[in-house]
Every structure is written in C-alpha cells, then in structure tokens.
Amino acid sequence: xxxxxxxxxxxxxxxxxxxxxxxxxxxxxxxxxxxxxxxxxxxxxxxxxxxxxxxxxxxxxxxxxxxxxxxxxxxxxxxxxxxxxxxxxxxxxxxxxxxxxxxxxxxxxxxxxxxxxxxxxxxxxxxxxxxxxxxxxxxxxxxxxxxxxxxxxxxxxxxxxxxxxxxxxxxxxxxxxxxxxxxxxxxxxxxxxxxxxxxxxxxxxxxxxxxxxxxxxxxxxxxxxxxxxxxxxxxxxxxxxxxxxxxxxxxxxxxxxxxxxxxxxxxxxxxxxxxxxxxxxxxxxxxxxxxxxxxxxxxxxxxxxxxxx
Amino acid sequence: xxxxxxxxxxxxxxxxxxxxxxxxxxxxxxxxxxxxxxxxxxxxxxxxxxxxxxxxxxxxxxxxxxxxxxxxxxxxxxxxxxxxxxxxxxxxxxxxxxxxxxxxxxxxxxxxxxxxxxxxxxxxxxxxxxxxxxxxxxxxxxxxxxxxxxxxxxxxxxxxxxxxxxxxxxxxxxxxxxxxxxxxxxxxxxxxxxxxxxxxxxxxxxxxxxxxxxxxxxxxxxxxxxxxxxxxxxxxxxxxxxxxxxxxxxxxxxxxxxxxxxxxxxxxxxxxxxxxxxxxxxxxxxxxxxxxxxxxxxxxxxxxxxxxxxxxxxxxxxxxxxxxxxxxxxxxxxxxxxxxxxxxxxxxxxxxxxxxxxxxxxxxxxxxxxxxxxxxxxxxxxxxxxxxxxxxxxxxxxxxxxxxxxxxxxxxxxxxxxxxxxxxxxxxxxxxxxxxxxxxxxxxxxxxxxxxxxxxx
Numbered sequence: 001x002x003x004x005x006x007x008x009x010x011x012x013x014x015x016x017x018x019x020x021x022x023x024x025x026x027x028x029x030x031x032x033x034x035x036x037x038x039x040x041x042x043x044x045x046x047x048x049x050x051x052x053x054x055x056x057x058x059x060x061x062x063x064x065x066x067x068x069x070x071x072x073x074x075x076x077x078x079x080x081x082x083x084x085x086x087x088x089x090x091x092x093x094x095x096x097x098x099x100x101x102x103x104x105x106x107x108x109x110x111x112x113x114x115x116x117x118x119x120x121x122x123x124x125x126x127x128x129x130x131x132x133x134x135x136x137x138x139x140x141x142x143x144x145x146x147x148x149x150x151x152x153x154x155x156x157x158x159x160x161x162x163x164x165x166x167x168x169x170x171x172x173x174x175x176x177x178x179x180x181x182x183x184x185x186x187x188x189x190x191x192x193x194x195x196x197x198x199x200x201x202x203x204x205x206x207x208x209x210x211x212x213x214x215x216x217x218x219x220x221x222x223x224x225x226x227x228x229x230x231x232x233x234x235x236x237x238x239x240x241x242x243x244x245x246x247x248x249x250x251x252x253x254x255x256x257x258x259x260x261x262x263x264x265x266x267x268x269x270x271x272x273x274x275x276x277x278x279x280x281x282x283x284x285x286x287x288x289x290x291x292x293x294x295x296x297x298x299x300x301x302x303x304x305x306x307x308x309x
Numbered sequence: 310x311x312x313x314x315x316x317x318x319x320x321x322x323x324x325x326x327x328x329x330x331x332x333x334x335x336x337x338x339x340x341x342x343x344x345x346x347x348x349x350x351x352x353x354x355x356x357x358x359x360x361x362x363x364x365x366x367x368x369x370x371x372x373x374x375x376x377x378x379x380x381x382x383x384x385x386x387x388x389x390x391x392x393x394x395x396x397x398x399x400x401x402x403x404x405x406x407x408x409x410x411x412x413x414x415x416x417x418x419x420x421x422x423x424x425x426x427x428x429x430x431x432x433x434x435x436x437x438x439x440x441x442x443x444x445x446x447x448x449x450x451x452x453x454x455x456x457x458x459x460x461x462x463x464x465x466x467x468x469x470x471x472x473x474x475x476x477x478x479x480x481x482x483x484x485x486x487x488x489x490x491x492x493x494x495x496x497x498x499x500x501x502x503x504x505x506x507x508x509x510x511x512x513x514x515x516x517x518x519x520x521x522x523x524x525x526x527x528x529x530x531x532x533x534x535x536x537x538x539x540x541x542x543x544x545x546x547x548x549x550x551x552x553x554x555x556x557x558x559x560x561x562x563x564x565x566x567x568x569x570x571x572x573x574x575x576x577x578x579x580x581x582x583x584x585x586x587x588x589x590x591x592x593x594x595x596x597x598x599x600x601x602x603x604x605x606x607x608x609x610x611x612x613x614x615x616x617x618x619x620x621x622x623x624x625x626x627x628x629x630x631x632x633x634x635x636x637x638x639x640x641x642x643x644x645x646x647x648x649x650x651x652x653x654x655x656x657x658x659x660x661x662x663x664x665x666x667x668x669x670x671x672x673x674x675x676x677x678x679x680x681x682x683x684x685x686x687x688x689x690x691x692x693x694x695x696x697x698x699x700x701x702x703x704x705x706x707x708x709x710x711x712x713x714x715x716x717x718x719x720x721x722x723x724x725x726x727x728x729x730x731x732x733x734x735x736x737x738x739x740x741x742x743x744x745x746x747x748x749x750x751x752x753x754x755x756x757x758x759x760x761x762x763x764x765x766x
Contacts, residue, residue, distance in 0.1 A: 003644075004628070004629060004630055004631055004641070004642070004643055004644065004645075004664075005629050005630045005641065005664045005665065005666075006630075006641045006642070006643050007630070007641055007666045008666075008726050008728065008729040009636075009637060009638050009639060009640070009641075009713075009715055009718075009728060010636060010637045010638070010715035010718050010719050010728065011630065011632050011636040011637075011639065011641060011657075011659070011663075012320070012321070012473065012636045012637070012663075012719065013667055013718070013719055013721070013724055014318070014719055014720050014721075014722070016720075016722045017667070017670075017722050017723075017724065018670050018673055018722045018723050020722070021673075021675070021722055071670070074670060076673075114671065115670075115671055115673060116671040116672050116673045116674060116723075117671070247673045247674050247675040247676070248673055248674050251676075252674060252675070252676025252679050252680070252687075252689070253676065253679060253680070254680070300687065300690075301679060301682075301685040301686070301687055302685060303558070303684055303685050303686055303706075303707035303710055304315070304545070304549070304555060304683070304684040304685045304710070305545070305555045305556050305557045305558050305560075305684075305710065306558050306685075306707045306710065307557055307558045307559065
C-alpha cells in the first residue's frame with residue numbers, strides 16, 4: 001500500500017471548471033436581470049427566482065427519482081432557469097413558468113442523459129413549447145415602467161411587422177420597450193457579453209456572426225435605421241450572446257461557430273421578414289442546434305502533418 | 310517570413326528556482342545508489358561490472374545493449390553491492406546495478422577527452438558520452454545525430470523548458486553557456502546545418518540575453534525568443550514555431566531537414582568531448598508545495614529521490630504525491646525510494662491539496678481541448694470514438710500523432726483525463742490496424758488459393 005497518490009498526467013489543471021463557467025454565465029446575466037427589474041418592476045425578479053428555483057428543483061428531483069448523482073452544484077440548471085426567465089413576458093403566470101422549466105430540465109436535458117448530452121438548447125426548446133402551449137400569455141407584453149399607461153402593448157417587432165416603428169433607437173438600446181424580460185436591454189446584454197469575453201467563457205465568433213448577419217440582411221431590406229432596429233429589437237442580442245453560444249448544442253471550432261451564427265441570423269430574418277411570427281430568434285437557434293453535428297463534421301480540424309490514408 | 314504559431318495552453322510558470330545555481334549534493338559513505346540499466350528508449354544496457362567490483366566516478370558500468378542504446382557510467386566511487394531486478398515506475402522491470410558509495414568520490418583515472426576529427430568520430434564520441442535526450446524523452450542522442458549532413462538545414466537548440474517548475478535547462482543555459490556554445494560549434498562543424506536556431510520561451514529573458522551575447526560572432530546562430538505557451542518545447546512544436554516546417558505523420562524531423570536537441574543534452578556532449586567526463590549526474594529541480602526549500606541540485610544518477618529531497622531541506626509537510634519530471638508530462642511515482650535517472654529533470658512533491666486529482670464530470674462540449682491542441686487534434690471526439698470502440702474513427706482522428714503533452718486535459722473544465730484516454734486509444738488503434746492487416750492477409754491468401762484451384766481445374 002503506497003502512501004502516495006499515483007495519478008495520470010497532467011498533475012495540474014486550469015482553474016476553470018464546469019461550475020465556474022456556469023457561475024460566470026449567471027454573473028453575466030445579472031445586468032439583464034437588473035434591467036428587467038428597472039423596466040418591468042419587482043415581478044420580474046419574482047418570476048426569475050421562480051424559474052431558477054424550479055429548474056434546480058426539477059433537476060434535483062429527477063436525479064433523486066432515477067437514483068443518479070445530483071449535479072445541481074454544477075449550476076447548469078440555474079443557468080437554464082435564468083435564461084428561460086429572461087425569455088418570458090413579465091406577467092406570465094408562475095405555474096406556467098414552472099411548467100416551462102420542467103420541460104427544459106426534464107424533457108430536453110435529463111431524458112437525453114443530462115448535461116452534455118442534450119442536442120437542443122433546453123431554455124429555447126422550453127420557450128418554443130410554451131409559445132405553442134400558452135400562446136396567449138406568452139405573447140402578451142406589458143409596457144415598461146416608463147412607457148404608456150396600458151395593460152399590454154405591441155413589441156417593437158410586432159409594430160415593425162405592421163409597418164410602424166414607434167420606439168427610438170435609444171429606447172431600444174437601453175431596453176425601454178415592451179418584450180421578454182431580459183431581451184429588451186441591449187446595453188445590459190452587451191455588458192454581459194463583455195464579461196464573458198474577458199473571462200474567456202465564450203468566443204466572439206457566434207454572436208458577431210449572428211448579429212452581423214441580421215444587421216446586413218436588414219440593412220439590405222430597409223436601410224441603416226431599420227438594420228439597427230432589427231438587431232436591437234427582439235431577442236437577437238439575448239439569443240446571440242447567451243443561447244447560440246451554449247457549449248453543448250453548438251459547434252466547437254471557430255469556423256463552425258461562424259457558420260452557426262450566420263445560419264441563425266439567416267433563419268431569424270427569413271422568419272421575421274416572410275413568416276407569420278414577428279420573432280424568429282428561438283426557432284433559428286433551435287433549427288441550427290439540429291444542424292450542429294453536420295457543421296461540426298464539415299469544420300473538423302485537420303491534424304498537423306496528418307496524412308490521409 | 311512570419312510563422313503562425315501553434316496553439317497551446319497558458320500553464321502557470323512557477324519557475325521559483327530560476328535564480329538558484331545548482332548545488333552539488335555530497336555523497337555520504339554508505340549511500341546506496343540504484344542504477345537501472347534501462348533508462349532510455351531502446352534496448353537496455355548490459356552491465357560490465359560484477360558484484361564486489363570497485364568503481365570510480367566516470368567509470369563504465371554498463372555498455373550499450375544494441376544500436377538504439379547507451380552506455381552507463383558510475384556517478385560515485387564505491388563497491389558494486391549487487392545486481393538486482395527492480396520494478397521501474399512505469400511498470401516494467403529491469404536489472405539494476407546497486408553501488409554502495411565510499412564517500413570519497415575518487416575520479417576514474419582513465420578519463421580523457423576523445424579525439425574527434427570527423428563525423429563518425431563525433432557520433433562515436435556522442436555515443437560514448439552516455440547522453441540521451443535529457444529534456445525528458447530519453448532517446449539516445451547518438452542515434453538521433455547520426456544523419457546525413459547534406460540533409461540538415463536547421464538545428465534547433467531546444468531551450469524552451471515549457472514545463473512549469475523546472476529550471477534545470479534555464480540554469481544550464483546560464484551557468485554552462487560557454488559549453489553550450491562549444492556544443493553549437495561542434496554541431497555546425499560536423500552536421501553542417503544552414504542555420505542553428507536556439508528556441509527559448511520569453512519567460513527566460515536572462516537566457517535569451519546571455520546566449521545572444523555569446524553568439525554575437527556566430528552568424529549562423531539565431532536566438533529566438535518564443536512566447537511562453539506550453540508545449541513550446543515539444544519537438545514538432547519547436548520545429549514548426551522556429552522554422553515553419555511541419556513534420557508529416559510517421560516521419561522524423563530529419564525528413565524535413567531538422568534536428569532538435571535539448572540544451573542540457575548538448576552541454577553533456579560538449580562536456581564529454583572537451584574533458585572526457587561522461588554523463589554521470591543531472592541538474593534536478595526540486596520543487597512543489599511539499600518542499601521546504603525549492604532549489605536546483607546536481608545529483609548523481611541512481612540517487613534515491615528521498616536523499617535528494619533530504620539534501621534540499623526535506624519536506625515541509627507530509628507529501629501526498631511525488632512527480633518525476635514536470636507536472637504536465639511527468640510521472641507520479643508510488644514511493645520516494647525511486648531514483649534519479651538520466652532524463653529526470655525535476656522532483657516535485659505536492660501536499661494533500663495539490664495531490665488529489667480533481668473530480669471528473671461529464672463533457673460539456675466546450676471545445677477547449679480542440680482549440681488548444683497544438684497538433685489540431687480533437688480530444689473530445691477521440692474520447693467518444695474510444696468509448697464506442699470505433700477503430701476507423703480513431704484512425705481518421707489521427708490519435709497516433711498525439712504527443713501526450715497534456716494541454717487538452719489541462720484546459721478541460723470537466724477535468725476529464727483526456728491524455729490517458731489518448732494513450733489508451735493509441736493502443737486500440739494499434740490493435741485495429743493489426744486486425745485490418747491480418748484480415749487483408751487472410752483475404753489475399755484465400756484469393757491466391759482460389760486462383761490456384763481455378764488454375765488446377
């Protein structure tokens with residue numbers, strides 16, 4: 001019996017762990033949470049807490065039920081809950097939010113084997129399911145605290161669809177418009193983007209390709225102001241920065257990420273310009289998730305000095 | 310021409326002993342040194358001493374056991390106590406020569422500088438020096454240098470020392486710089502390279518400065534400060550980052566006109582050719598969180614790790630892991646009774662906290678391993694193919710060219726043992742190729758038989 005630990009090399013590892021990466025994503029979303037409270041009031045915080053808490057609970061309960069090791073400490077369930085919350089309208093009934101996290105955690109993530117094995121983004125898939133299941137409440141958006149005095153208003157995208165742009169670019173940038181809680185403030189999301197880049201949690205490829213594609217296509221369709229409005233309104237920033245960069249369901253190489261981003265931008269614009277829905281970010285990311293294995297094999301790296309047999 | 314450098318990992322440097330000139334450890338009477346006859350890649354050496362023979366410092370105790378092999382010289386004076394079978398830390402066993410030191414450290418009287426006049430005599434001298442790749446690989450240097458000079462375009466002097474903690478090469482470059490330059494002149498004379506490039510990571514500016522000064526008058530020498538990005542000192546990485554050339558799969562550096570030699574290795578050769586003193590001792594960096602006084606030591610080959618650590622001032626807490634070599638590629642050993650061998654560059658002892666391997670979690674497909682691998686391999690995909698037992702996929706993923714540098718496992722946030730998987734996957738690929746070959750032979754034999762039968766009819 002040896003008194004020393006014998007283990008395989010390397011004997012040192014980088015300080016980043018799955019948990020620290022998830023913690024960084026949570027921190028990066030904090031500005032968006034703050035913005036949602038500023039614009040939509042304290043109920044935004046309540047809905048966020050419910051989403052995060054239920055997401056963690058479902059993961060814990062499912063793993064207990066299946067007699068698996070509990071992995072709530074890796075914080076990935078909390079991230080899913082928080083991202084889903086950012087995708088919901090502030091007045092959504094709480095039980096519907098809890099149902100959403102159930103779909104995200106149990107159906108999309110755990111049934112496929114847990115973290116790392118799901119092929120589609122849990123938060124996005126849950127949002128799409130909710131959009132169909134709760135079509136009414138999911139598309140009823142309250143005005144911001146600084147907006148018009150009304151029970152519900154149209155989102156800028158819906159307004160643009162019907163041909164009237166009523167929000168200023170500044171309001172769109174700051175987030176003083178109707179919409180899902182976390183998607184309206186481009187400023188808050190950009191702060192989070194900066195943090196994730198500095199911490200090297202994500203690379204710039206997907207967000208830049210995604211937002212860039214939407215901007216260029218909108219520019220071609222309706223000029224600079226329309227281009228700016230298209231990227232600032234709706235979920236482009238939230239989707240590009242926090243959902244199209246999800247590790248598990250997106251390509252791993254830089255070129256793969258660029259292709260993924262361009263694909264997302266393209267599908268988003270197709271839906272927005274020609275589809276029935278005013279918004280297409282969720283669908284675009286979900287569709288690209290399905291293409292991810294193909295993109296990965298197209299952009300596989302070529303080994304240095306490798307000789308093809 | 311600017312070269313796009315290969316990827317790598319930002320490992321911590323921890324070169325705590327960079328300013329510490331190696332101290333020669335005294336050999337007390339009665340110390341037992343165990344010298345395995347297999348310390349390098351290739352055939353084990355053959356012992357030429359018998360039990361109760363008296364040996365002196367620098368005396369031959371084992372001769373090469375084949376073409377790819379190396380002689381061994383005693384680092385102490387004393388009596389051969391026994392010829393024993395020892396279990397090496399990598400699991401194989403081999404003969405070892407156990408010498409009881411008399412503490413006198415008497416020099417062998419027949420030591421004299423060899424006569425070197427041409428390439429064959431130079432290679433002979435390198436062989437007799439007992440020097441093997443001291444950077445860690447342990448490949449007999451004479452075999453590596455035995456090349457056609459017409460093919461040699463570049464000689465890369467590898468002073469990268471990219472592993473954390475180790476400063477043995479740093480001290481060699483500073484304290485033995487003159488010998489190093491003599492070695493470079495020898496290489497230039499006999500291997501006739503167009504250019505000699507000294508590659509040093511830029512976290513050692515003192516070495517870059519010193520060698521630039523000393524090589525001022527040697528127009529064929531270029532001192533190249535490379536970014537401190539692990540594994541800068543990997544052979545293929547060094548060749549690529551200094552010359553821009555890529556060694557193809559299954560080929561040797563000389564096939565692209567390059568020879569890479571480690572600084573300590575070259576100094577060992579130069580020392581032998583100048584003085585006749587062969588390789589009998591090593592610069593060893595002793596460091597790690599369980600070491601009281603990190604320092605560099607000159608230790609005779611065969612000295613137990615425990616004695617070397619005692620000489621530096623011992624452990625400051627209970628050591629829980631001992632690593633021979635750097636923390637990225639070194640081997641953790643079960644006991645501190647292990648000995649210093651030719652390619653031991655460091656002895657690292659870690660406390661409880663640093664010794665315990667982190668908990669492994671599921672792969673989150675972040676792609677860090679893929680984007681860090683200097684050789685553009687895809688460790689996450691290799692792991693999947695290995696788990697599924699897919700030999701054909703492993704072949705396409707080129708796991709065979711992995712140099713096991715450890716970048717992938719270092720950056721992995723899920724702390725997966727990717728290097729170990731690559732090692733196992735290499736074995737699986739080997740078996741798969743062997744099976745393919747056997748199947749092909751069987752099919753060919755069957756076909757030949759069928760044709761024979763057809764001809765008979």
